[in-house]
Amino acid sequence: MSNASKKQAHLLGFIQHGVNSHATGMWRNVQDKVNYDFSTPSYWRHMAQTMERGYFDAMFIADELAPYSTYENSSDATVKYAVQCPTHEPSTIATIVTGATEHLGVGVTLSTMFVHPYSMSRLLSSLDHLTEGRVAWNVVSSYSKSEWEAYGHVEMTPRGERYEKMEEYMDVCYQLWDSWEPDAIVADKESGIYADPEKVRIVEHDGKYFKCHGRHFCSPSPQGRPVLWQAGSSDRGRDFAAKHAEAIFAVHPNVERMRQYASDLDERLETKFNRAPGSVKYIYGLQTVVAETRSEAEEKYERIVSCIPLEGALAWISGHFGLDFSTMDLDENIKNIEVPGIQGLFESLIYAKDPEGKIPLTVKEAALIYAQGMGMPRLVGTAKDIADQMEYFMDEGGADGFMLAATYTPGCFEDFANLVTPELQRRGRLRTEYSGKTLRQNLLQG
Numbered sequence: 001m002s003n004a005s006k007k008q009a010h011l012l013g014f015i016q017h018g019v020n021s022h023a024t025g026m027w028r029n030v031q032d033k034v035n036y037d038f039s040t041p042s043y044w045r046h047m048a049q050t051m052e053r054g055y056f057d058a059m060f061i062a063d064e065l066a067p068y069s070t071y072e073n074s075s076d077a078t079v080k081y082a083v084q085c086p087t088h089e090p091s092t093i094a095t096i097v098t099g100a101t102e103h104l105g106v107g108v109t110l111s112t113m114f115v116h117p118y119s120m121s122r123l124l125s126s127l128d129h130l131t132e133g134r135v136a137w138n139v140v141s142s143y144s145k146s147e148w149e150a151y152g153h154v155e156m157t158p159r160g161e162r163y164e165k166m167e168e169y170m171d172v173c174y175q176l177w178d179s180w181e182p183d184a185i186v187a188d189k190e191s192g193i194y195a196d197p198e199k200v201r202i203v204e205h206d207g208k209y210f211k212c213h214g215r216h217f218c219s220p221s222p223q224g225r226p227v228l229w230q231a232g233s234s235d236r237g238r239d240f241a242a243k244h245a246e247a248i249f250a251v252h253p254n255v256e257r258m259r260q261y262a263s264d265l266d267e268r269l270e271t272k273f274n275r276a277p278g279s280v281k282y283i284y285g286l287q288t289v290v291a292e293t294r295s296e297a298e299e300k301y302e303r304i305v306s307c308i309p310l311e312g313a314l315a316w317i318s319g320h321f322g323l324d325f326s327t328m329d330l331d332e333n334i335k336n337i338e339v340p341g342i343q344g345l346f347e348s349l350i351y352a353k354d355p356e357g358k359i360p361l362t363v364k365e366a367a368l369i370y371a372q373g374m375g376m377p378r379l380v381g382t383a384k385d386i387a388d389q390m391e392y393f394m395d396e397g398g399a400d401g402f403m404l405a406a407t408y409t410p411g412c413f414e415d416f417a418n419l420v421t422p423e424l425q426r427r428g429r430l431r432t433e434y435s436g437k438t439l440r441q442n443l444l445q446g
């Protein structure tokens with residue numbers, strides 16, 4: 001295959017605005033946050049510049065709204081072991097990230113559940129302006145009981161209804177974002193007319209879940225609306241993603257599951273939503289541990305694994321899947337059932353040990369695999385080893401790119417930019433310059 005005909009990878013740095021992201025216990029690692037404090041702008045500026053140096057499309061800031069409290073019906077273990085806790089609000093760092101870079105985008109995870117779509121669309125239009133067209137929205141609907149409790153709810157709305165509500169939510173946002181015609185602003189100082197009210201539509205929405213009567217308060221932003229990201233993986237979630245998203249995220253432990261997922265999504269795009277396959281990017285989770293030599297990479301990997309506290313791991317899987325694993329024996333096998341939490345990640349975990357899903361996984365194994373990086377494939381080795389696997393996932397698994405899960409930060413992204421980026425570029429698998437101006441242009445290219 002010539003370099004010109006090869007698919008190029010889109011890269012996202014997957015991280016949280018917190019002390020610990022998706023590898024539990026990483027704050028203890030001697031390589032973590034050396035000379036940095038996660039709550040300060042300099043950390044985020046450095047992280048952003050590192051990702052841009054690595055030619056990433058964007059930083060992907062994951063989020064949840066409150067500390068997990070499913071394990072033992074308490075958030076004690078979450079707090080005790082820094083299980084994505086503390087985590088600060090994600091949109092607050094968006095303009096720090098794009099202010100420190102010229103091309104890097106920023107994707108913020110914002111839940112639709114407790115914020116009116118009028119406020120959401122205003123926030124995102126404002127961010128699209130201030131990032132100069134480099135913002136994406138990862139649309140979520142709060143899957144965890146702690147989030148609902150923190151917002152004063154006793155019961156969570158079931159998954160099906162959450163998606164129904166989200167459909168209407170998106171409809172209101174689209175109406176607001178599309179309500180200013182491109183030439184609505186005339187800014188004629190002589191006549192004193194700033195904008196033509198005929199070209200700024202009043203949104204009149206009376207729906208099942210939301211009412212909205214008014215004009216969008218923001219002028220048209222560089223991208224018109226944020227780039228839409230989604231990671232629903234249940235049947236209903238896949239439909240939602242196929243209908244709305246421009247990039248879809250998934251975690252699959254092996255290439256067979258990636259392939260099945262990509263063909264399922266391709267079919268939904270074409271048959272249900274009349275969208276061309278390829279118009280949406282499939283981005284898969286990966287955890288990379290790279291070094292100049294394999295033995296050095298193995299050493300780093302062992303250090304990462306040694307940081308995981310079992311109880312913290314159990315608190316995390318309990319939070320993500322909505323099942324209290326303290327009520328199960330550590331050696332009990334996990335069953336492939338429908339869970340109230342993140343179904344797609346639960347299923348990936350079931351297949352983490354065996355692509356056929358036939359070899360059972362105990363509670364303890366599941367917790368430790370998940371706590372290390374959500375069940376993503378772990379690539380440990382030299383840049384060449386890692387690039388080989390990434391190429392394989394792109395050519396055989398339908399991957400358009402990867403969300404690279406943070407381990408020790410910012411070091412893991414520095415290592416990637418120093419070692420893997422040049423290797424991918426040499427193979428024609430990664431851009432050598434940014435060709436677009438906005439995040440949408442960069443992400444949807446290639």
Ligand SMILES: Cc1cc2nc3c(=O)[nH]c(=O)nc-3n(C[C@H](O)[C@H](O)[C@H](O)COP(=O)(O)O)c2cc1C
Binds near residue numbers: 141142235250
């Ligand atoms: C890779 C991946 C990352 C996700 N990140 C978040 C997140 O940061 N915050 C969140 O609330 N949900 C997150 N989710 C959850 C989903 O977006 C979705 O709301 C959840 O999976 C429930 O839908 P489902 O059952 O259809 O998968 C993530 C899911 C996946 C697969």
